[in-house]
Amino acid sequence: MDKIQDILMELAEGFGYTFALFAVTLLFALPLGLLFAFASMSKFKPLKWFMKTLIWVIRGTPLMLQILFMSFLPRYVFQSTTKAWAAALSISINDMMFLFVVLAFVLNYACYFSEIYRAGIEAIPVGQYEAGKVLGLSKNQIFSKIVLMQVIRRILPPMSNEIITLVKDTSLAQVLGVVDLLNAAKHAVNHYVILTPFIYATIFYLLFNGLLTLLLGWAEKKLSYYKV
């Protein structure tokens, strides 16, 4: 009985990292993605092409590779060490690794989100902007008061998809030794030589994604009080 409790404790701890990675990625990638979307639609060509190239590279390579690349940054790009960076930030090496994972995730998801934002923004009829203009609204007011709500409504279904994918992608954090939910389960499987931790992990993932699905579905319903 104690064994099950131990395993569940370990998994809960792992889920802590999974959840933290999930939440922090969303927190930063959602606004950053919008910035990226603006950049990729910019009239200033160099910025536009820089953004398009970045999105191509990020979407065209595995997320796991990007995570590994982040961890090589100190040594190969800055001729320093992970240890020195961790010391500079006065955090542990493990936390430094977690930070690399977070950086890779934020960048990766911001790029995916930016394409969803872009599709949403480009789908808004030009008449909406014109109606705002003739009513004397500034560009920013048109975006914040007229366009943004319509964009959010349009992109919620594809965003939900990405968000649920993100939950599962968090398991890639283990390439830098982060003990996320799946990694914790793996350890438990090896340590106790039983398969049940995988089943527990499965239940954790399913419950979390089930909750998210309900939440996102509720938001979608809330926003569909009007037709576009």
Next chain:
Amino acid sequence: MAFLEVKDLYKNFGETAVLKGVSFAMERGEVVSVIGSSGNGKTTLLRCLNLLETADSGSISVDGETVFPLSKTKDKSDSAQQRLTFGMVFQNFNLFPQYTALQNVTLAMDVQAKKTLTSKNPFSPERRRALKELREKNEAEARQLLARVGLENKVDNYPCELSGGQQQRVAIARALALSPDILCFDEPTSALDPELTGEVLKVIKQLRNEGRTMIIVTHELEFARNVSDKIIFMADGVIEETGTPQELFDSPKSEKTRAFFEKLSEKVTEDDN
């Protein structure tokens, strides 16, 4: 000097010349209808007036003040303010779908009201109180406007819950909310089912009786004839002929005007067959 003076407006889209020197004038309280076949620059003319398009050359002045070209020294916010000289009602209504009829009308009013506030600190209680008062005033005004276009029972409905005719009437109320000097209509009934055009035209007629200055681009010739003080017939990017409805409809001088009417009457007989 006339209330609105448009002089020598030119506009090209790439290689295509759409406006080739358009000049006209109108007085306060006048209703001018612009007619002509599609693709002859009617809509572009209207869009140049309210600066949705920037004319390549020419000038526009209202009440003695130059609206276009904008002087270089003025900053950008002026172009947003200049637009308010002209109200605009679009062919496709362009209502904001996420807002109710009432919110569609008050949105721009509230934005304008905010500019009049003296205190800029968003947390100051005086500012918030003043803002609340202004909002309440705007809402009352918006309700009145919606009642004037016959929609007092639809204030809390979303555009998707309204018929095309009702949506266009909300759009008219929205344009009126900023009390523009000149109200422009870009084919206001073209996107409507025939049985719904009547209610919109009725509102426009009512505005005419209130003495509103209006420019109406329309294909409803019968309506144009009844409601306008002056008709402008556009062909090939220029004003081909202008005059009172009687002059233009009963004794058109230009060959092109006559051809336009003839083609229309042919179409009517065809439709009858």
